[in-house]
Amino acid sequence: MTLIASLNLAKESDAIRLIEAIGEDDALGYPSAATTEQADQSWTVDVYFEDAADEDALARVVAETLGPNVGAFVVSDLVDEDWVAKSLEGLKPVRAGRFLVHGSHDRDKIQPGDIAIEIEAGEAFGTGHHGTTAGCLEEIDRLGKIHDYKSILDLGTGTGVLAIAIAKAWDKPVLATDIDPIATRVTAENAVLNGVGDKIDAATAEGFDNPAMVARAPFDLVVANILAGPLIALAPDVARYLAPKATVVLSGLLVAQGPSVTAAYVAEGLTLARQGEQEGWLTLTLER
Numbered sequence: 230m231t232l233i234a235s236l237n238l239a240k241e242s243d244a245i246r247l248i249e250a251i252g253e254d255d256a257l258g259y260p261s262a263a264t265t266e267q268a269d270q271s272w273t274v275d276v277y278f279e280d281a282a283d284e285d286a287l288a289r290v291v292a293e294t295l296g297p298n299v300g301a302f303v304v305s306d307l308v309d310e311d312w313v314a315k316s317l318e319g320l321k322p323v324r325a326g327r328f329l330v331h332g333s334h335d336r337d338k339i340q341p342g343d344i345a346i347e348i349e350a351g352e353a354f355g356t357g358h359h360g361t362t363a364g365c366l367e368e369i370d371r372l373g374k375i376h377d378y379k380s381i382l383d384l385g386t387g388t389g390v391l392a393i394a395i396a397k398a399w400d401k402p403v404l405a406t407d408i409d410p411i412a413t414r415v416t417a418e419n420a421v422l423n424g425v426g427d428k429i430d431a432a433t434a435e436g437f438d439n440p441a442m443v444a445r446a447p448f449d450l451v452v453a454n455i456l457a458g459p460l461i462a463l464a465p466d467v468a469r470y471l472a473p474k475a476t477v478v479l480s481g482l483l484v485a486q487g488p489s490v491t492a493a494y495v496a497e498g499l500t501l502a503r504q505g506e507q508e509g510w511l512t513l514t515l516e517r
């Protein structure tokens with residue numbers, strides 16, 4: 230069972246400081262965390278735990294980072310909260326590069342020249358509002374202008390937002406995989422909704438543990454917006470299934486985690502070509 234611990238803060242800078250401290254705390258075990266701007270312009274920090282949330286450690290990190298009297302994290306069951314649907318209520322469309330990620334209620338916001346991606350409230354991650362997704366979308370838009378990739382993998386696809394962006398912008402097939410079968414089902418549905426159902430194959434796999442992935446390798450573009458820990462663990466396999474000349478776009482890591490993630494891929498023969506930051510999250514572009 231996944232638990233979500235949430236704390237609302239007035240200032241974005243406090244939310245970013247807190248999320249960085251949480252991401253570096255040994256006792257918390259480097260959990261997944263995200264900040265979201267609310268309709269009243271406050272910021273919510275959400276931290277995800279499997280099975281148990283260490284509320285004492287969270288309280289300690291809050292006090293050490295932001296001082297006393299800031300408030301406490303409230304822990305709830307992620308499924309009961311229907312968190313994705315909740316987080317989508319009132320969300321504005323997001324622009325990243327030429328992409329506009331929007332809900333069905335905002336179809337009228339699409340401008341000429343936009344590459345529109347419609348993502349409905351669902352059960353998977355990836356609405357474009359998170360800095361990691363937006364960072365990847367911007368990098369995808371940039372890379373498409375200078376490369377012509379043939380074999381593309383979106384590893385940790387969530388809603389399929391990045392795979393859909395690639396398929397729509399470049400008219401190319403994409404293999405979209407996720408460890409979570411709900412995410413791969415949502416991706417397949419979103420691909421059809423966005424008119425690229427014939428271009429996206431969705432498969433469930435932890436890392437590269439699926440024969441469909443091995444059969445589609447080597448990849449000349451891999452995008453993976455996961456988290457620092459899994460990205461480091463996946464470095465040898467990503468490198469193994471890369472084409473001789475290839476690009477890897479990584480996100481889901483905090484600024485402080487950039488050097489260790491980069492080092493894991495440099496050790497596999499890749500070179501850091503570029504890095505961008507959004508809301509305290511890094512997007513790395515590596516090349517072979």
Ligand SMILES: C[S@@+](CC[C@H](N)C(=O)[O-])C[C@H]1O[C@@H](n2cnc3c(N)ncnc32)[C@H](O)[C@@H]1O
Pocket residue numbers: 353354355356357361362365384385386387388389390391406407408409412434435436454455456459481
């Ligand atoms: C932060 S979400 C990113 C979703 C989407 N690609 C985006 O950019 O918004 C990370 C996704 O990676 C998946 N994931 C985590 N570890 C994985 C692994 N080892 N192999 C495949 N998918 C994984 C999660 O289930 C989740 O859907």
